[in-house]
Amino acid sequence: MTARLSSSLWASLWHGLSALWRGLRSATGDDAYERYLEHWHAEHLDADDSHDGEEPAEPMDRKTFHKRRLDEDWKDVRRCC
Numbered sequence: 001m002t003a004r005l006s007s008s009l010w011a012s013l014w015h016g017l018s019a020l021w022r023g024l025r026s027a028t029g030d031d032a033y034e035r036y037l038e039h040w041h042a043e044h045l046d047a048d049d050s051h052d053g054e055e056p057a058e059p060m061d062r063k064t065f066h067k068r069r070l071d072e073d074w075k076d077v078r079r080c081c
Helices: 002-028 032-043 062-074
Strands: none
16 A cells, blocks of 8 residues: 555656646746747648748758747847846
8 A cells, every 4th residue: 555655646746746847848938949849740741732932841950940039039139238
């Protein structure tokens, strides 16, 4: 009985910590690339048949995604400090 309770307690603790970690990553934007990939595969993967040259045929790599994201975040900043 004790082993079963202990196992159940650890499973609950692990589940809670995992949910906390996912929430923290989402709140800070750390999971932005993973969310981008999910969106891209859901919305753009079927568009390959009707590819008109405007959208890329494959998703951006992680480095390009983050560079574009930083460029977009900082493009209107016009101050030194």
